[in-house]
Amino acid sequence: METDVLVIGAGPTGLMLAAELGLAGVRARVLERRAETSNLTRAFAVHARTLELLDARGLADQLLPRGIPVREIAPAPGATVDLGELDTRFPMILIAPQSGTERILERRVDELGVPIVRGAEVTGLRQDADRVVVDLADGSEESASWVVGCDGAHSAIRGLVDVPFTGAEYETHILLADVRLTDPPAEAMFAETGPSGAVIVVPFGDGWFRAIAWDREREQVPLDVPLPMDEMRDAFRRIAGTDFGMSEQRWSTRFLSERRQAARYRVGRVLLAGDAAHVHSPLGGQGMNTGIGDAMNLGWKLASAVRGTAPPWLVDTYATERHRVGAQVLALTDTFNNLVLGYSPVRQFLQRQAVRLIVRAGPARRLIVGRLSGIGISYPGGHGTHPWTGRRAPDVACGPQRLYEVLRDGRFVLVDATVAGALAGEIDASLPVTTVRARPTPQRPDAMLVRPDGYVAWAGDDESDIAARLRHGVARWCLGPARVG
Template identity: 70%
Template sequence: MTETDVIVVGAGPTGLMLACELALAGVRCRLLERRAEQPNITRAFAVHARTLELLDARGLADDLLAKGVPVDSVAPAPGATLDLRRLATRYPMVLIVPQSGTEHLLEERARELGVQIVRGAEVVGLRQDDGRVIVDLADGSTETASYVVGCDGAHSKVRGLVGIDFAGKQYATHILLADVRATEPPSDALFAKASGEGVVLMIPFGDGWFRAIAWDRLREQVPLDVPLPMEEMRDAFVRIAGTDFGMREQRWSTRFLSERRQAERYRAGRVFLAGDSAHVHSPLGGQGMNTGIGDAMNLGWKLAAVVRGRAPESLLGSYERERHRVGAQVLTLTDAFNRLVLGRSAIRRAFRTLTLRLALRFGRSRTFLAGRLTGLGIRYPAASRRAHPWTGRRMPDLRCVDGRVYELLRDGRHLLVDAGAKGGAARGDVKVARYTGPAVPGMPAVVLVRPDGYVAWAGDDIPMTYQVSDESPFTLSLP
């Protein structure tokens, strides 16, 4: 029997990110993956601005940028374009990069941090008591930990073993996916075309390969187990977009049935769910991997603080309170995109498209949609009505004396940003940084930033002793 602090099941982006967070905080972590080898296919391909900020907070964003293709505008519907260059972020883009590239980067970091990655480890049983979780593997061995996190995908074994319902529905339309080479690639970095026949997308991986995606009304009910030849994908593109972009070599293809589901709960005792184990949705909008990495960053520092005895166990309740709400918002967004693009009524599709075009003409609605799409608009509810308005919001990447905020977060500690120049100090697992300007409207004198880049507490002075509910279990003090 092998014992550790936390077992993470599933070595996709969510599981790898979570393992990195735990190891960074000094938590013993084992990562169990059913697959014996890494696959040579990729499913997710969009990395949004907020995810890039989170990766920047761990020193990984620049390495990922080198692997991808930046896109500075997106069109949720024909004639409705969002200019991402207007975003108030270091990363005003959506980065197109294969999921495999993100996984390789995260796995390399996980190994550097000492994470034990066990491949070919299939979970078949799980039981828990007040102090531990015992995991049974298909080879007859067992693993024991204080906590287990299921990051094992839409068909999560962990979720099934703890009896959490996965409520939702399947979409009727089958999606065609293929990785192809194109001799006449589109000029747009992110090509999309819709017609009465369906919708097609062509996404570059930056290495000569493209992800071809088609929602083809003519072929939407072909059984999922029927092979997808390149000729069928070519035909869909020609009918919908007027060209197949000179498709030739095809290295992978599949038919995919999209779902809209969310776990009823993200926790059962000492077992948690994150990523696709907790929520799946339409691929329109490219939200899946981004939401999973957000889950991992949120849960990681909290679980580490509890395991190391630096926070009460009640802190873990905030993971579900914060991230279940975000997951529901993502499902609402992607479902709206799905109805906008793939709705069966041409009149309704036209009306929704017109409504979206009009909404994007106004700054407030444009900012709202951009915030939802990129993740920059995510904020968590404050524990108290008396909390400062900045509490729970994404922390901007301000310049401090010793560097940018997100550079200063790279060791995974809380960061106290002092803009009041009052000479405050901090103790415990908190780093202090002096902000020197320029002035930010509404910025409080003192901001306590969580390891995941959200504001835990804000005010106009550092209290003699202060504990921010369960969100920041650290005591601050004046010298």
């Protein structure tokens, strides 16, 4: 069977990418090493920007009932931030098990007709200017125009294209256990720190809880040593003063956290995304969110390349845009890790005092919350572009619909808030651009060309040459003739 794109890995990143490719009509296949669907949940936090991206494909409202909203966060002990400040439909962190998110994405992939092949382990890879061939453990091979490694921190694809994964390991192991609690905390997401480390409790919503501990007194225990419930109870009692009545444990493990990033996200026709491209401390809950952001950024660009409508530079913008975001996430999560688990009490004290002061200042607080939630992520617009170029597009009202509802077919959207409202006539009908009207407001440009992933590709204000500048912007991004009106 002819395949345009092979997606290696059926975690959240791979599934989101496969769904984007399927939406665009690309012939894609997902190869997953595991023979069975994993029931292991690592990620819980779904941040505001990820919910917006899911909303742009009609999936957020399916996930919301599966989770518990958290509307305040504490970036450091004693420093609380209200997420209600976020200008979004989703001013929250949604606590939803990764397994639930994966089920929604897998259903979407199935609806779009993208096959998932399980038990397919990649053992070799070779590529030329036109195709990539991967060898599988069973002796067979598959080929495609492009291959995307979404196969996790120990990515086989990253190793096969010889991309360095630079960084380091954190010293304190993470203890994970699924437990029942007879006296659970009142908070949707409980967290506590102490001289011995930190603990977190997250509800599954079905009577089970994920207990997480960074226990310095047990950090040298080898990862393959079983983790009994008594050890987790002891860590919670020393760090939080209570074990919340842990009464039953169905699963547990020790986990080594790392901070690493792939040196490159593209090698020829092979790309890396998700944990294959970046891993970091789980504090801040950024892993799955960053991977879904990778997939949304890459999907429409790769689809355009497959169709032959991509400008020569378009796929490379995935690597430049998302490598920068990955580096920012590593810096953010490393800061959180030092705040919570740093070994210098003096440095910890000074850092926490600094964070408390920062969250009291509006601009600095908004910067932190924007980075954590993903709402503040933007891409460089380039010299001479409008200040809004590369920014997240707000979910503006466009007649009877919201912008993120209009985005659901995966096309560009031109938001026209000019007085004349005649910009639709400047775009050739054959191009993948939907035009909608919006009310003008001083807070945003009079016209925005919004990419399929919800970022502004081009923006302009209502001046005499706006039509000509729009035609230039459309021609640059959509690689097609823009009709002169």
